[in-house]
Amino acid sequence: MTSTITPDTSASVAISVEEQQFNDLIEADSRIEPRDWMPEGYRKALVRQISQHAHSEIIGMQPESNWITRAPSLKRKAILMAKVQDEAGHGLYLYSAAQTLGATRDDMTDALIAGKARYSSIFNYPTPSWADMGSIGWLVDGAAICNQVPLCRASYGPYGRAMVRICKEESFHQRQGFEILLELMQGTDEQRQMAQDSVDRWYWPALMMFGPPDDDSPNSAQSMAWKIKRHSNDELRQRFVNMLVPQAAVLGITLPDPDLHFNEETQQWDLGVIDWTEFHEVLAGRGPNNAQRLQRRRDAHDEGKWVREAAAAYARKQSARTEEMVAS
Amino acid sequence: MSDDDSKADVHGHVAVDVTTLDAELIEGPSVATPDVAEYALWLGDDSLILSQQLGAWISRAPELEEDVALGNVALDLIGHARSLLHYAGTATNRTEDDLAYWRTEPDFRSLHIVEQPNGDFAHTIARQFVVSHYLFELYSRLRASADATLAAIAAKAVKEVDYHRDHSTQWVLRLAQGTDESRRRMITALSDLWPYVEEIFRDDPLIDSLEGIAVRPSTLRPAFDSAIAPVLAEAELEIPRGFVASGGGRTGRHSEHLAFLLAEMQVLTRAHPGASW
Numbered sequence: 001m002t003s004t005i006t007p008d009t010s011a012s013v014a015i016s017v018e019e020q021q022f023n024d025l026i027e028a029d030s031r032i033e034p035r036d037w038m039p040e041g042y043r044k045a046l047v048r049q050i051s052q053h054a055h056s057e058i059i060g061m062q063p064e065s066n067w068i069t070r071a072p073s074l075k076r077k078a079i080l081m082a083k084v085q086d087e088a089g090h091g092l093y094l095y096s097a098a099q100t101l102g103a104t105r106d107d108m109t110d111a112l113i114a115g116k117a118r119y120s121s122i123f124n125y126p127t128p129s130w131a132d133m134g135s136i137g138w139l140v141d142g143a144a145i146c147n148q149v150p151l152c153r154a155s156y157g158p159y160g161r162a163m164v165r166i167c168k169e170e171s172f173h174q175r176q177g178f179e180i181l182l183e184l185m186q187g188t189d190e191q192r193q194m195a196q197d198s199v200d201r202w203y204w205p206a207l208m209m210f211g212p213p214d215d216d217s218p219n220s221a222q223s224m225a226w227k228i229k230r231h232s233n234d235e236l237r238q239r240f241v242n243m244l245v246p247q248a249a250v251l252g253i254t255l256p257d258p259d260l261h262f263n264e265e266t267q268q269w270d271l272g273v274i275d276w277t278e279f280h281e282v283l284a285g286r287g288p289n290n291a292q293r294l295q296r297r298r299d300a301h302d303e304g305k306w307v308r309e310a311a312a313a314y315a316r317k318q319s320a321r322t323e324e325m326v327a328s
Numbered sequence: 329m330s331d332d333d334s335k336a337d338v339h340g341h342v343a344v345d346v347t348t349l350d351a352e353l354i355e356g357p358s359v360a361t362p363d364v365a366e367y368a369l370w371l372g373d374d375s376l377i378l379s380q381q382l383g384a385w386i387s388r389a390p391e392l393e394e395d396v397a398l399g400n401v402a403l404d405l406i407g408h409a410r411s412l413l414h415y416a417g418t419a420t421n422r423t424e425d426d427l428a429y430w431r432t433e434p435d436f437r438s439l440h441i442v443e444q445p446n447g448d449f450a451h452t453i454a455r456q457f458v459v460s461h462y463l464f465e466l467y468s469r470l471r472a473s474a475d476a477t478l479a480a481i482a483a484k485a486v487k488e489v490d491y492h493r494d495h496s497t498q499w500v501l502r503l504a505q506g507t508d509e510s511r512r513r514m515i516t517a518l519s520d521l522w523p524y525v526e527e528i529f530r531d532d533p534l535i536d537s538l539e540g541i542a543v544r545p546s547t548l549r550p551a552f553d554s555a556i557a558p559v560l561a562e563a564e565l566e567i568p569r570g571f572v573a574s575g576g577g578r579t580g581r582h583s584e585h586l587a588f589l590l591a592e593m594q595v596l597t598r599a600h601p602g603a604s605w
Contacts, residue, residue, distance in 0.1 A: 077406060261420060300389065304394075
């Protein structure tokens with residue numbers, strides 16, 4: 001994007017000095033920091049994107065934590081616990097980044113458990129088999145990396161920096177997912193079948209993680225103009241598929257798209273038609289696990305209420321005690 | 329997790345790539361004698377079972393910071409369990425996974441206290457408070473074991489357990505002195521867990537054959553009592569009086585909870601004999 005940026009205002013309206021400075025920073029690929037002036041639309045777009053990302057990390061813990069107690073080796077159990085714990089950590093950094101924009105964690109949490117906030121639809125799919133730990137790492141985290149690496153350069157400083165740390169960890173996550181599938185594909189017939197069945201279920205939903213096609217993506221253009229987002233949904237999706245094809249060959253796994261073929265002209269892998277009906281169904285709350293995921297988050301929140309209240313009451317008593325000691 | 333990390337950050341962070349066994353613990357010629365192996369099973373099973381319980385909290389904790397903190401404790405414990413079970417297995421040519429997944433209940437050596445269910449957060453904290461203080465005293469002394477492998481495992485574990493001790497202590501104080509509800513729950517939890525404390529410090533005959541190698545459990549009781557006394561005093565909690573469970577975990581007589589825990593832990597592995605993961 002190299003054209004002059006004219007967010008929110010029509011070109012004929014004179015813009016303020018602050019807004020000009022903001023535009024200059026964006027144009028120069030510099031970072032916007034929490035104390036800098038920013039247009040309200042930019043702030044809102046960021047809060048929306050960062051909080052959705054945080055919620056996705058938090059809800060995304062559930063399909064994997066489903067297998068912590070049943071992981072088939074102690075090493076896998078340790079890796080899985082570390083991975084799900086990383087996701088809680090990512091959620092925490094991202095909530096903090098959103099807080100620098102004036103959002104509060106309580107409001108964001110309330111919006112999530114009330115079912116008002118979005119999170120990535122991919123986590124509304126179930127994990128009935130151990131191989132799903134492999135598919136989530138390889139496909140879901142793989143897609144997340146393609147989406148997130150460009151976000152390390154997002155124009156808003158705290159978000160970009162949070163993404164640098166997150167991306168480093170995500171690349172381990174993807175690798176361990178690939179390893180799980182590789183081990184299964186080199187194992188027994190049952191294990192190979194488990195892996196293929198899982199990839200069959202996760203492949204298309206993972207491609208949908210990049211969002212609707214470019215001509216049907218309402219928020220994309222403005223986000224690209226503000227350099228929150230750097231590449232279009234379709235570009236990233238194509239990049240992901242190009243990366244997957246050789247990896248699938250190493251695994252010996254078939255990607256469940258009979259129309260997938262190499263296009264000599266573009267030197268890219270052309271994919272078959274994505275069934276967006278399913279995407280919109282899941283987005284509309286009619287996916288396999290939407291209700292369960294929210295209920296589980298709400299239960300954890302409700303059941304933990306007395307603990308959070310206790311911690312807050314204790315902290316108040318402690319600080320009152322400190323004040324008394326200082327005063328006396 | 330390094331000592332520095334655990335000191336610096338209560339909600340410390342363990343990355344996926346640090347979950348392999350430490351090289352010094354898995355390489356080298358050390359093969360456990362049958363008695364040492366049995367002792368390593370005692371300690372390894374305690375850590376394994378407790379880690380399994382804490383792992384079930386991840387994504388269900390009262391706040392995100394606790395998902396991370398309980399996850400850290402679970403990860404440290406599974407690390408200790410892997411080292412200890414690996415060492416125990418050297419005596420009979422079995423792997424850590426053979427021991428974790430292919431033994432049945434009577435062959436486990438865990439204490440009843442680690443088998444007690446998670447309950448509410450107060451129960452989990454009460455259990456962790458007792459066990460972390462015990463493990464801290466245990467590993468502090470086991471560092472001087474004549475068995476170099478046990479000493480090395482203890483030297484690493486004691487730093488981590490020190491953090492677990494601090495984490496659970498802080499929560500005992502918060503819950504006991506937070507709200508009326510949290511205080512009531514903390515008192516109930518402590519009283520529910522206390523019957524299982526005595527078994528921890530009981531000397532099984534095996535200990536007689538491991539002089540200088542193992543730590544005699546009964547000798548840890550005074551240090552344990554004096555470590556928890558000031559915390560309970562500050563929290564205005566009393567040591568519960570009442571039942572004392574007869575225990576028996578070290579000889580394979582377990583609580584009713586263990587079979588369910590093992591059924592869940594072992595289900596996938598046992599459905600695929602001979603498979604590797």
